Amino acid sequence: MKRILALGAVVLTTAALAWAGADAPPKAGGAPKPAITKAVKGEQCVEDTDYMRRNHMKVLDHHRDQAVIEGIRTKKHSLKECINCHASETTGSVAAAKDDFCVSCHSYAAVKIDCFDCHSTKPQGSAAMHPLNAETAHYKHKLAAQATSRVSAEEMAGVAQ
């Protein structure tokens, strides 16, 4: 009796699997491809796109060691400049929403980014950052001066239009 029941269960499972398989065939393309938006600012990246796709982490690592330890703060390979160009128009950030430049590819490749635990994801001077409070209000003029000297999210949106 037990054997018949077991056999029945196996037959039923196989049939169910076959039915499910027929109904939803496995996706040919795998996970959905990342949405890569073109940089809002600038025409061409500092290196070839193909090179950057494979090697941006090496480029950034090399630059960060030079910047932190030796104080060589060139703009060309700095993360700050990446963010200045690639921050999204809608969120003003490279990693706030799942379609933002950095996150989009990284979630596709399932590689965790640690950069933004410490680094700001927004270009300097955007309004969302460091709101003034009563104690810092007298530095308003300083912040305003900073905002004009650096590119802000609003400015970047203006460039795109």
Next chain:
Amino acid sequence: MNELKPMSEDVPASHERRRFIGAAAATAAGLAIAPGVILVEVAHGRSEDQAASSAVRWGMLVDATKCATGCNDCVTACSTENGWTPVGESAHPKQAPQWIRKLELQDPLTQMETNLPMMCQHCAEPPCVDVCPTGASFKRADGIVLVNRHTCIGCRYCMMACPYKARSLVHESLNDTQKADVPRGIGCVESCTFCVQKVDRGDGNTACAEACTAAGHNALLFGDMNDPESEISRRLRELPTKQVRADLNLNLGVRYHGI
């Protein structure tokens, strides 16, 4: 005799050669001094592709006699520039970062009150660097003591080693509130950086010193202690100054007058 003649001719020749070599050496020395001078000049407003140079040693002179009671401008300026939340606004005041803090001291015998800001003293021989197990705590060539957050594991040995209680740990995620120029984040130790982002930009001043000057107190003076012509070197020559815990022989980058 004939054999001696060339020798006798040789004597003035070698003398001549010696004079020539002497002149050449003098010229070379002149050249060597000129690049040396240029090196010092560049180190102050160095270009962005140039490394920080040990020809410079950044330092600060705190004139406690000018530091005003109740004034907190240096602390506010530091938190604004570097994006840390002051203790008063923090949800967890005991864990709040303090890159710089105001101290009010009173002599128990004479009741004399002294005001001074306390921050990382940027030691030439920093204990925080000695104890760091990963090499994250380091001294830059121009004397600024920093934490490389890429290698910091948040063990807090440096916080315990520091005689000035100058360092803090970031306990909680900052949720993208950092300044673009000042990356800082959870699990890393941090302290005063002498506004390294401003120094590298060529401002040649820190946010706290700027705020103190703007408030009219002029208690903070930032500059290159290696340059004998700089304002800070001149004042250090004139004023009697002290290092806090001078007994530790750490050769501090922050010197106090009037304590």
